Amino acid sequence: MAVGSGAAYRAxxxxxxxxxxxxxxxxxxFSAMRAAARVxxxxxxxxxxxxxxxxxxxxxxxxxxLPGPLGLAAGFDKDGAGVEALAHFGFSFVEVGTVTxxxxxxxxxxxxxxxVDDRAVVxxxxxxxxxxxxxxxRLRQLRAVPPRHPVAVGVNIGxxxxxxxxxxxxxxxxxxxxxxxxxxYLVVNVSSPxxxxxxxxQAVDKLRPVLDAVRTAGDAAAHRHVPLLVKIAPDLxxxxxxxxxxxxxxxxxxxxxxxxxTTGREGLRSHPxxxxxxxxxxLSGAPLRERSVQVLRQLSARAGDRLTLVSVxxxxxxxxxxxxxxxxxxLVQAYTAFIYEGPGWARRVLTDLAASRSRRESDRSAPGHx
Numbered sequence: 598m599a600v601g602s603g604a605a606y607r608a609x610x611x612x613x614x615x616x617x618x619x620x621x622x623x624x625x626x627f628s629a630m631r632a633a634a635r636v637x638x639x640x641x642x643x644x645x646x647x648x649x650x651x652x653x654x655x656x657x658x659x660x661x662x663l664p665g666p667l668g669l670a671a672g673f674d675k676d677g678a679g680v681e682a683l684a685h686f687g688f689s690f691v692e693v694g695t696v697t698x699x700x701x702x703x704x705x706x707x708x709x710x711x712x713v714d715d716r717a718v719v720x721x722x723x724x725x726x727x728x729x730x731x732x733x734x735r736l737r738q739l740r741a742v743p744p745r746h747p748v749a750v751g752v753n754i755g756x757x758x759x760x761x762x763x764x765x766x767x768x769x770x771x772x773x774x775x776x777x778x779x780x781x782y783l784v785v786n787v788s789s790p791x792x793x794x795x796x797x798x799q800a801v802d803k804l805r806p807v808l809d810a811v812r813t814a815g816d817a818a819a820h821r822h823v824p825l826l827v828k829i830a831p832d833l834x835x836x837x838x839x840x841x842x843x844x845x846x847x848x849x850x851x852x853x854x855x856x857x858x859t860t861g862r863e864g865l866r867s868h869p870x871x872x873x874x875x876x877x878x879x880l881s882g883a884p885l886r887e888r889s890v891q892v893l894r895q896l897s898a899r900a901g902d903r904l905t906l907v908s909v910x911x912x913x914x915x916x917x918x919x920x921x922x923x924x925x926x927x928l929v930q931a932y933t934a935f936i937y938e939g940p941g942w943a944r945r946v947l948t949d950l951a952a953s954r955s956r957r958e959s960d961r962s963a964p965g966h967x
Contacts, residue, residue, distance in 0.1 A: 634682035651951035670930035671753035684748035687943030694753030700728030710875035721878030736779035777815035788830035852905030882933035886911025897925025915949030
């Protein structure tokens with residue numbers, strides 16, 4: 598599918614893909630991407646179609662030199678099965694996970710629902726993944742033979758469902774020990790609404806031992822300093838956002854990922870029956886935009902440039918990416934827009950972003966500009 602085929606993909610999505618169970622559709626699409634990337638002659642074709650190479654987009658953050666600021670958020674590739682393939686679809690970095698120390702099947706199906714009128718998705722996946730040991734094995738294989746087109750890899754870790762809250766720090770540390778050697782950065786996820794009790798770990802008195810344990814275990818296992826971030830929910834109150842930022846600064850974390858999905862359902866366009874049918878879980882997509890930007894601005898005001906901020910939630914256009922960068926983000930992630938807009942989405946966004954930067958450079962260099 599050509600880069601400029603966004604309208605065609607949207608038509609296909611509405612007429613065909615919305616008739617398929619969302620989790621099945623995701624499995625088929627991701628399998629197709631991985632299959633295409635395994636055919637050597639297809640790789641240069643994919644990269645010509647889907648990767649933006651404009652040098653004005655180059656970004657440095659978290660010790661990484663990246664071709665651009667846009668990455669794929671956690672949740673798409675839970676098991677680290679298609680990192681290289683996803684790089685061929687325009688993402689400068691891929692955040693794998695959420696990975697738990699113990700393998701787990703996740704919540705009962707159906708557990709993924711679309712709210713098309715809102716360009717949103719409701720998920721209650723429940724951290725379904727093959728476990729930290731299996732994911733570490735895949736990432737070790739990825740690192741063993743450096744790919745021709747390297748991609749930065751973040752690893753998002755969460756609490757195993759069967760582990761009690763009082764044992765959370767040790768559980769997270771197990772994942773960090775297994776995965777840190779293969780990660781460009783680690784993210785502690787304490788903000789998914791789909792693991793009972795997980796969000797309680799955002800309270801600073803409970804979060805502190807988790808972050809301490811992850812930092813110690815990860816750095817020791819990797820024999821280097823691994824950048825560490827914490828991912829927070831949009832549903833946190835402003836005081837709690839400040840408290841997490843203060844804790845991250847106190848502990849010397851590299852940054853914050855803001856924000857995860859929301860349990861709120863306010864202001865949706867979808868019919869109430871459709872919202873009710875989607876059930877509980879985390880809402881992602883366009884409705885998160887306003888709150889995600891609010892949290893980003895608050896974190897930036899609180900921490901300045903002392904924390905690397907990764908903005909996610911409701912990112913759909915180049916203007917969205919630019920707004921996040923201007924509001925203090927160093928990196929921007931997306932997921933739901935990729936589902937709604939198709940494989941050429943990242944390229945289209947980055948092409949527009951590069952064009953806007955070119956226009957600004959031209960304006961600044963024009964005679965009479967001050």
